[in-house]
Amino acid sequence: MSADHQTTQLDAPLSETTRTVTVVSWKTAGVLLTVTALYALLLLAVPHSGDTRFLLSQRNDFFQIPVIVLPAAVFAWVCGAVMIAVTVVAFVLTARGRRTSLWLVVLFSLAGLLGFLAWAGAGSPRDLSIVGLLGGAVLWSVPFVYGALGGVIGERAGVVNIAIEAQLLGAAFTAAIVSSITNSALAGLVAAVAAGALVALVLGVFAITYHVNQVIVGVVLNVLVVGLTSFLYSQLLVPSAETLNSTTRFQSIPIPVLSDIPVLGPILFDQPLLIYLMFVAVPTVWYTLNRTRWGLRLRAVGEHPKAADTVGIDVVRTRYNAVLVAGAVAGLGGAFYTTVQLSQFGENMTGGAGYIALAAVIFGKWDPVRAAFAGLLFGFASNLQNVLSVVGSPVPSQFMLMIPYVVTLLAVAGLVGRSRPPAASGEPYVKG
Incomplete structure (x- = not known):
């Protein structure tokens, strides 16, 4: 949902007041209505009976939380009623020229998720592990979060990093070789960081030095690295x-x-070391961008490079530094595939994760913390198929594979609200 504010200053002789016209988009309300309709259609077309068992504890916990058993059909429809109520509120707020609050969107999403889980796990003899669902979500979100952080750093300096996919894949390939030769996951991690920075350097040479269209360079790099690694x-x-x-x-x-x-x-x-590093990386990137001199210069270059140059900031060097750091951070995400998830490299194993990370940048409105939470959301969607397959859900596997991309489309198209990229993002800077 978005609200664009336009202020019109009338001529002084006619009026001394300022009139504010608020234009409200129906986008969020429309997305909520569409999702609610699809949810209700699912419950009506494929009704499930029985109970769903939600498991919250593991054996080694300090204390055990009892298994929560819910009647699937009743609970799913109760959640559907909540979704309908939120959708109605969204339409009413939009009709009155007001924006839909974030907490309403969160409530809608939580109700839809719990209702879907209850429907999918109905009648299963196995417990639906909430710990497995959320823990797996954190694990699967690693490349999305690191890739999104790299995307935020690059774009805040004015360079669109479409090549996140290439950085992830190149880093995964390099980490596999180095880790195999040295028998050290840490060595593979360091090599992945170097590989990500190397791909970013190529992006910087063409986009910053030679002023080639940044989107085209990024797409070409993605295709090149896929072909080269294959x-x-x-x-x-x-x-x-x-x-x-x-x-x-x-x-x-x-x-x-x-x-x-x-x-x-x-x-x-x-969790493995790479996940702990992710917990540290998110606040570190936020602090660096918003509370340090380097971050201030980087953001100035991304917003108004000519003004930054006027006060003595080297625009080209700052952009190169940002792009290299962004590539190194994305390289950490690529290391996940061959030093955490699997013990070997596979062709095109990133599977478009770089593009989802790019969507997380947009969904997070170019803020590292918000982009990280968007990455967690997409990681959750990716892990959902694994959890439902364990409980024997009747949802077709092909549909489950679509979930991360459907969530990405809905998030970016309808729930992101008004987002403004850095003013100079994608614009080459020519001194003088």
Whole structure:
């Protein structure tokens, strides 16, 4: 939902007042109505009976939370009623020229999610693990969050980083080889950071130095890295899989006491090193962009490079620094695939994660914290298919594979609200 404010100053002789005209978009209300209709159609077309069991505890927790058993059909329709009520409120607010509050969108999403989970797990003899759902969401969100952070850093400096996919894939490939040779996941992680920065350097040379269209350069880099890694995989890794494509992975590191807290413990405090680094990276990027001299210069270059140049800021160097840092951060996300998720590299294994990360940048309105939460949302959608398959959900696997991309479309198209990128984003700077 968006609200664009336009202020018209009337001529002084006619009026000394300022008139504010607020134009309200029906986009959010329309998306809520569409989702509600699809949700109701699902419940009517494929009714499920029985109970759904929600498991909140694990065996090693300090104390056990009883399994919550809910009648699936009744609970799903109650959640549907909440969705209908929120949709009506959204239409009323929009008709009155007011924006739909974020908490209403959150309430709508939570009701729809819980209702869908109850419907999908109805009658299953297995418990639907909330810890597994949320813990897996954090794990799957790693490349999205790191990629989104890299995208935010680049765009805040005025460089559109379409090449996030190339940085993730190149980093995953490099980490696989280095980790296999050295038998060290940490060495693979360092190599992934270097690979991500190298791809970003190529982007910078063409986009910053030679002023080539940034979107075109990013797309070309994505295609180039996909082709290059696929060729090297078939010619180099497949014949020498045991020595060059058998990585050492990071293992989970449980934090004493904290990891035994019910629900939150296994989700936040029993994760591999790369996830702990992610928890640190998000506030670090936010602080660096908003509270340091380097971040101030970077944002100035992204908003008004000519003015920044006038006060003595080297625009080209600042943009290069931002692009290299962005590539290195995205490289951390690429390392996830071959040092955490799997023990080997596979062709095009990122599967478009870089594009979802780019959507997280837009959904997060170019703010690192918001973009990270958007990455978590997309990670949750990616992990949902795994959890539902465990409980034997009747939802077709092909439909489940669509969920992350459907969520991405809905988030960016209808729920992001009014978002304004940095003023000079995508614009080359020519001195003088």
